[in-house]
Amino acid sequence: MSTDTTPEPAEQPHDAPPARELPAAVQRLWGAAAPRRRGPKPALSAAQIVGAAIDLADAEGLAAVSMARIAEAVGYTPMALYRHVSGKEELLVMMSDAVAADLPDIPADGGWRAGLEAWTRAQIALGLARPWMLELPLSAAPPGPNRVRWIDQAFGVLRPLDLPPDEKLAIIGLLAQHVLGEARVQIESHRAAVQQVRREAGLPDGTPESELDPAAVEAANPYADFETVLSRYADATTYPNLFEAFATWPETAPPTPPDDDIAFGITAVLDGVEAYLRRRGAIPDEGS
Amino acid sequence: MSTDTTPEPAEQPHDAPPARELPAAVQRLWGAAAPRRRGPKPALSAAQIVGAAIDLADAEGLAAVSMARIAEAVGYTPMALYRHVSGKEELLVMMSDAVAADLPDIPADGGWRAGLEAWTRAQIALGLARPWMLELPLSAAPPGPNRVRWIDQAFGVLRPLDLPPDEKLAIIGLLAQHVLGEARVQIESHRAAVQQVRREAGLPDGTPESELDPAAVEAANPYADFETVLSRYADATTYPNLFEAFATWPETAPPTPPDDDIAFGITAVLDGVEAYLRRRGAIPDEGS
DNA sequence: ACTAAAACGCGTAGGCCATAAACAGTAACC
DNA sequence: GGTTACTGTTTATGGCCTACGCGTTTTAGT
Numbered sequence: 001m002s003t004d005t006t007p008e009p010a011e012q013p014h015d016a017p018p019a020r021e022l023p024a025a026v027q028r029l030w031g032a033a034a035p036r037r038r039g040p041k042p043a044l045s046a047a048q049i050v051g052a053a054i055d056l057a058d059a060e061g062l063a064a065v066s067m068a069r070i071a072e073a074v075g076y077t078p079m080a081l082y083r084h085v086s087g088k089e090e091l092l093v094m095m096s097d098a099v100a101a102d103l104p105d106i107p108a109d110g111g112w113r114a115g116l117e118a119w120t121r122a123q124i125a126l127g128l129a130r131p132w133m134l135e136l137p138l139s140a141a142p143p144g145p146n147r148v149r150w151i152d153q154a155f156g157v158l159r160p161l162d163l164p165p166d167e168k169l170a171i172i173g174l175l176a177q178h179v180l181g182e183a184r185v186q187i188e189s190h191r192a193a194v195q196q197v198r199r200e201a202g203l204p205d206g207t208p209e210s211e212l213d214p215a216a217v218e219a220a221n222p223y224a225d226f227e228t229v230l231s232r233y234a235d236a237t238t239y240p241n242l243f244e245a246f247a248t249w250p251e252t253a254p255p256t257p258p259d260d261d262i263a264f265g266i267t268a269v270l271d272g273v274e275a276y277l278r279r280r281g282a283i284p285d286e287g288s
Numbered sequence: 289m290s291t292d293t294t295p296e297p298a299e300q301p302h303d304a305p306p307a308r309e310l311p312a313a314v315q316r317l318w319g320a321a322a323p324r325r326r327g328p329k330p331a332l333s334a335a336q337i338v339g340a341a342i343d344l345a346d347a348e349g350l351a352a353v354s355m356a357r358i359a360e361a362v363g364y365t366p367m368a369l370y371r372h373v374s375g376k377e378e379l380l381v382m383m384s385d386a387v388a389a390d391l392p393d394i395p396a397d398g399g400w401r402a403g404l405e406a407w408t409r410a411q412i413a414l415g416l417a418r419p420w421m422l423e424l425p426l427s428a429a430p431p432g433p434n435r436v437r438w439i440d441q442a443f444g445v446l447r448p449l450d451l452p453p454d455e456k457l458a459i460i461g462l463l464a465q466h467v468l469g470e471a472r473v474q475i476e477s478h479r480a481a482v483q484q485v486r487r488e489a490g491l492p493d494g495t496p497e498s499e500l501d502p503a504a505v506e507a508a509n510p511y512a513d514f515e516t517v518l519s520r521y522a523d524a525t526t527y528p529n530l531f532e533a534f535a536t537w538p539e540t541a542p543p544t545p546p547d548d549d550i551a552f553g554i555t556a557v558l559d560g561v562e563a564y565l566r567r568r569g570a571i572p573d574e575g576s
Numbered sequence: 577a578c579t580a581a582a583a584c585g586c587g588t589a590g591g592c593c594a595t596a597a598a599c600a601g602t603a604a605c606c
Numbered sequence: 607g608g609t610t611a612c613t614g615t616t617t618a619t620g621g622c623c624t625a626c627g628c629g630t631t632t633t634a635g636t
Contacts, residue, residue, distance in 0.1 A: 022516060022520075026513065026517060030517065037582085037583070037633080038581065038582040038583060038633045038634065039581090039582050039583025039630095039632055039633075040583065040584050040585090040630080040631040040632050040633090041583095041632075042583080042584065043584080043585080066622065067623065067624080068621085076585070077587080078586095078623085078624085079585075079586060079624080080585050082624075082625095083584060083585070087624075088624090131426075135425065137423065138423060138472060138475060138476055138479070139476070139479075140476055140479040140480035140482075142480075143514070145522075145526075148517075148518070148522065148527060149526070149527065151530065152526075152529045152530040155529035155532075155533045156529040159532070165534050168533060170549070170552055174552070174553050176469070176473075177466065177468075177470055177472070177553065178465065178466065178469060180468065180469045180472060181465025181467075181468045181469045182465055184465070184468060185461060187426060188426055191426070191427075192428035192430075195428050225310065225430040226430045226431070228310060229310065229314060229318060229430050232310075232320075233318040233320055234433075234436065238433075238437070238440075239436060239437065240444075241441070241444040241447055242436070242440040242443050245443045245446075245456060246453050264462070265462050267560070267564070268462055268557065268560030268561055268564055269560050271559065271560040271563040271564070272555070272557050272558070272559040273556055273560075275563070276552075276555070276559070325603090325612070326602095326603065326604050326605065326610065326611040326612060327601095327603060327604080327611050327612025328601080328602045328603055329602095329603080329612095329613085330612085330613065332613090332614080354592085354593065354594080355593080355594065356592085356594090364614070364615090365614070365615055365616080366594085366595085367595080367615065367616080368613085368614050368615075370595075370596095371612085371613065371614070375595075376594065376595090
């Protein structure tokens with residue numbers, strides 16, 4: 001009735017199409033909550049919680065991220081967190097998006113190929129810097145603002161190309177997939193190398209990497225276990241092709257620096273994208 | 289001091305090269321245990337345990353795989369499992385390898401490209417059939433017999449190519465990475481579609497997919513949430529490229545059947561591999 | 577100014593989970 | 607027959623997430 005400050009229930013800045021009901025988690029992700037407040041101003045905030053959780057994950061891995069540990073880190077009791085975060089699942093989603101804020105800006109004027117390579121490399125670097133990101137449970141949650149911003153940058157790189165947007169999205173998706181796989185493999189081989197160094201030094205499995213000799217880790221052969229297993233248990237009749245291929249490969253292969261591995265994958269995938277673009281006529285044919 | 293029954297530490301059946309000490313988990317994986325036995329013959333076996341665990345994961349997801357549930361399934365107490373498996377981590381590794389036994393045989397006479405495509409597709413299909421495989425924690429564990437067999441098949445496909453084995457391994461690794469990413473993306477969008485159908489039908493989040501209409505899931509748009517979020521919260525100033533790209537894309541894009549998505553990625557990656565092989569001179573140049 | 581509602585942070589408690597340690601029974605070896 | 611190794615079990619510990627209900631604090635509305 002009152003004409004001033006009517007507390008209309010619907011609060012839609014733009015008239016959203018079908019007014020689909022979004023999960024509360026998504027609304028919080030996009031900072032769309034806080035319509036009105038009456039109680040005491042919160043001493044704790046979701047950002048603080050997420051920040052503490054990220055610090056914890058950086059320092060001790062995702063397994064160390066428990067509500068109790070986070071609460072301890074921010075100086076509250078575990079249950080206090082639930083006023084700002086609906087549960088652990090939502091917290092993990094928020095962590096994932098918060099980390100994406102660290103991604104750099106990609107220059108859009110260097111051509112599509114250089115741009116996509118930079119975009120991909122930045123994401124791989126992020127995954128290597130925070131290995132716990134790849135351990136996050138698969139979730140059907142829609143991306144948050146930072147991640148969307150990152151997708152937007154990819155569209156900026158692809159902007160000069162004459163290609164329908166869904167095909168651009170497919171290309172971006174392909175690169176994103178490659179990122180996931182590449183980072184995972186890199187991390188796994190690093191972990192294997194660390195583990196090998198630990199065993200050789202006779203240290204317990206839980207020894208933090210910081211106490212290990214970085215040079216030894218660098219020099220460790222991540223395939224050591226694999227080779228030992230093969231030479232001990234496997235025979236040429238069950239794995240004929242493998243044995244034939246490696247018969248002429250006794251002491252070769254000093255482990256190539258990891259940068260080369262990354263370049264190999266990126267080059268191959270981008271070559272594939274280039275072939276696709278040529279086929280679609282989105283780039284000139286460059287025939288010699 | 290004592291000369292009798294010296295507890296010799298070394299017990300090596302064959303004289304293995306550097307006598308590296310492998311983790312017990314690996315030895316069990318390769319079935320190299322059981323040197324002597326004196327007690328009662330075991331009623332339970334590791335294979336039984338792994339089988340029950342896989343059944344459980346297939347039916348209710350990896351989260352349902354707890355030692356207690358497995359024990360219940362095989363009819364023993366939880367602690368009985370520890371006589372056959374060192375812990376849950378080892379169990380997961382064994383599950384991962386056991387599943388790889390279901391992979392088909394790849395015909396090696398259809399050319400490298402067709403062979404690699406079949407190899408990749410089979411692995412993606414496996415991941416889609418058992419989504420929990422992708423939730424397995426990253427592990428530095430060396431592969432088991434079945435997985436090595438699978439790698440051997442890839443080497444069989446690549447056998448005619450004149451390429452050093454480490455480069456072949458890099459190619460295989462690239463495809464394996466792609467598999468991981470592709471399966472993960474497919475599963476995520478499927479999960480999003482399921483979740484959307486659940487919400488539209490007003491069912492609780494935990495409703496099993498079996499109670500949902502498969503046609504509705506098939507028809508659901510996995511980007512629905514994404515689009516709603518964008519249209520409601522995002523504006524053209526923060527995401528300029530995204531908005532420009534999709535400005536001309538109002539109601540297009542009936543979700544393409546998932547097979548096409550898979551084909552897009554595989555084609556691109558194999559095109560990249562082909563470009564690499566050509567560059568290396570491993571296949572004829574085929575220039576028109 | 578007074579009241580009532582709303583939001584805050586906290587304590588308790590319950591139900592999971594993995595697994596360490598000590599125990600009793602069994603079958604092969606010497 | 608005694609020893610010994612191996613089996614499955616019982617009991618117990620410490621961790622985890624979170625449902626529920628409590629006092630307290632602040633603001634909106636009268």
